[in-house]
Amino acid sequence: MSMKPYSKPALHLFLIALLGLLAYSNSFHVPFFLDDDGSILNNMVIKDLSRFLSGDGYAYNPRRFLGYLSVALNYRFGGLDVTGYHVFNLAVHIITAWLVYALAAVTLRTPFFAEAAPKLDEAAAPPTTMVPLFAALIFVAHPVQTQAVTYIIQRLAALATLFYVLSLVCYAKARLVQEAKGKALGLKPVSLYLLALAFAGCAMKTKEIAFTLPFVIALYEFLFFRMSTAKKLAVLAPMVLTAVVVPLGVLGSGRSMGSLLSEVNALTRVDTNVSRLDYLFTQFPVIATYLRLFFLPVNQNLDYDFPVYHSFVSLPVLLPFLLLLALFLLSLFLLRRSWDPRVRLISFGILWFFITISVESSIIPIADVIYEHRVYLPSVGAFIAFAAAASLLLRRVPALASMAAATVVVLALAGTTFARNQVWGSEVSLWSDAVRKAPNKARPHYNLALALDKVNRSDEALPHAVEAARFAPSEPYAYNLIGSIMAKTGRIEQAAAALTEAVRLAPQVPAPHVNLGDIYAKAGQTAQALEQYQIALQLMPTDADIYHKIGVVHAVSNDMDKAVIFFQCAASIAPQRPDYRVDLEKARNLLGSRVAPQMH
Known part of the structure; x- marks a missing residue:
């Protein structure tokens, strides 16, 4: 019996790549902007690959070595021709979208979903199967991603996200193989687990946002796999230890521990004198703005005129805080529900969003309080949650009708992305x-x-x-x-x-x-x-x-x-x-x- 179109992964991956290519087809000649000057145009370190690889590249920025290595390779093979940089950025974006697809697909095969399969009636199967495709299509087509993809040096956020999701996919597959083999620990799960560790290290040496990866993997393990807590902790221990990579990169400068400790305040502050509390208060409406962009991607801006708030009880701070609190409590509430397994996926996606946004939207002040590329990694969880919620809401709708609705949504998003890239076309x-x-x-x-x-x-x-x-x-x-x-x-x-x-x-x-x-x-x-x-x-x-x-x-x-x-x-x-x-x-x-x- 031939497979139905919605169950063919190869076709899905092709559609994801095609949509990404169409949405960004007018971005290949977008010029260098802002931070591109210091990171690429006037960065002598990336202009000599042998010098970069001999140690100067790591010394230049050890915390983002792999990100700048990609820039050095771009320069080595294409000089300052922007086309090559944009081809790389788009390739990273499409591959990351494929990995979003893989992550959602492998999650549907975890023990939690296998045990909950009887709760999914036959009519709900196609919408459930379409969750990975819909999540990946939204991810690749959504205009909120343009800053991370079209703004060349912000590839660091996209590349770190690629390694981040790849690490989790390898971990999930390792655990699935291990579960299938029972107590036996074969070569394949060990190899996949080691790859997960390696990609975690790559993510953390691309951008500091990867610091949250061990915590997301721990969350994933506890939500979707069945094993005793002691065994879970044993499996997670090496992955959790990777959490020290980013702090060591931030602190590692060859100085004494005493001098480093005296500079902790400066090391966790990026070019701003905004107080930690003021920055935290401001991040509540900032995060609410990110969420609004997910659902209504209008008035995007490279340089928002966003006020810094100094009081928690002011309405522009308090109302977004209550919204975010309600969303967080909803995620916890859904964890307790068992009437449909997709609610667990929605909860995971929401928690992913909150965990991953915390690095740049918490108490570590950054000069610019809002930038759209900061939501690239958090959007992975948000779009998986959205796709799972859509699948749940459309469970009684005929498959063709739900697919038609999804098609309208992703095409509208892709068209908006194309229009946004037109704006990026010149300084x-x-x-x-x-x-x-x-x-x-x-x-x-x-x-x-x-x-x-x-x-x-x-x-x-x-x-x-x-x-x-x-x-x-x-x-x-x-x-x-x-x-x-x-x-x-x-x-x-x-x-x-x-x-x-x-x-x-x-x-x-x-x-x-x-x-x-x-x-x-x-x-x-x-x-x-x-x-x-x-x-x-x-x-x-x-x-x-x-x-x-x-x-x-x-x-x-x-x-x-x-x-x-x-x-x-x-x-x-x-x-x-x-x-x-x-x-x-x-x-x-x-x-x-x-x-x-x-x-x-």
Whole structure:
């Protein structure tokens, strides 16, 4: 008897991959953004694979070594062509969706479901069988995933999730084989268990969110397998021990334990002075926002203007807290219900969400209180729970009708993802979208001004730079950009005033000094130009461009001895720049001449 279409895993995997490819088909040329600059564009460590593998890569970021190794491999085979990076990201996303399918499918074969099979009548079988496919299709198509997939460096969240789910799948299969063999412990379950440990280590060396994996595996064991508590603990012990990998990675720096303990507060805080309680209070509405995006994925934003809350009893905090508490209590309530085994799967998915979101949405303050890529790993449990709930609700609906409803949902999600990726298509479109949704936040205005200035739309860029300075008057970067734009348009006095303000606000930032030096150099005020360049050079002593600028000033002043020295430094630091070498040769040829050469 031939298998029905809904029971063919190969077809399911093909549909998952096809839907993912269609939803992200317009993302392969999305440019680098934000953290991509420091992690890829200006990261010299990933640009030399042999150097990376010889130890520099691990030293650069031991906690995320595998994530950055993937970036180094991308650079080795494709340089800075964004297409290769996006192909990798999408491949990770599709494979993770396959693993979501595998996890749901293997869970339906666990002892808990085998014992509960008589409670599932024949009419409920097709919807139950479709749980893995529906969960994976939602996962691969949902627009909330775009930030983790389309924003290149956020692959760390996606890659860590891949290893995370793969580890749990290997563990579940190892336990299933072990259960089938009874007391015998064969090669296959041991091999699968060792693979689960290895992939757990890989997840934890990709991103710190994997810290929760041992706890999720323990939850999985207690919910879906039958064995004495003592034996469960023995099986789980090696996996639980992997929980130390992330803390050791955070703390491991070669310093004494005393100095590490004195810095625990700093080590569990990411670029922010927000108090732990304020961050926790803020995370209640943040998590509620994530849940809303699951069900109503509208008004997505790269840069939310999300307030920090300081009181638990304020309604924007208290109401989301009550919602989350109710959802958590529901998950515990469902654990006690036995009228249908799918309620256990719903409970597991909800608990997965809460456990995995806890790393970035608890008491460890992070500078940006909300980012959509942080929900990538938690969404695995959420979408499995949603698929199980849909299966339960549609148990009396004809199979074709339930499949038609599921098809409408996943196609709508895929279309929304495609539309969201259109927004990601350029810096101007993405930051225009962010400004529209967060009009009173400085950073979207600043980044839109940068993007517009980069494509020679300075007249449009200037108002956004001014808005950025208005919303963040103590930050130097907007004033620096204002000065740079005004200098291009010939408003020298206004440019100098803006740059002087940037220098006053942050004298340790080199860019305003360089730009102010450029203005003085163009005005023929060589002494003032050299002063600003020298300050910038002290702040950034390996910047070849500053050496070259100083060399140009000396050359224009007919001080060829000094010009040669600085041109030589620039050419040595950046040998790939032919213009530096050309100016060096000109200066050498004109050494001793009183004629001012035309330098680049």
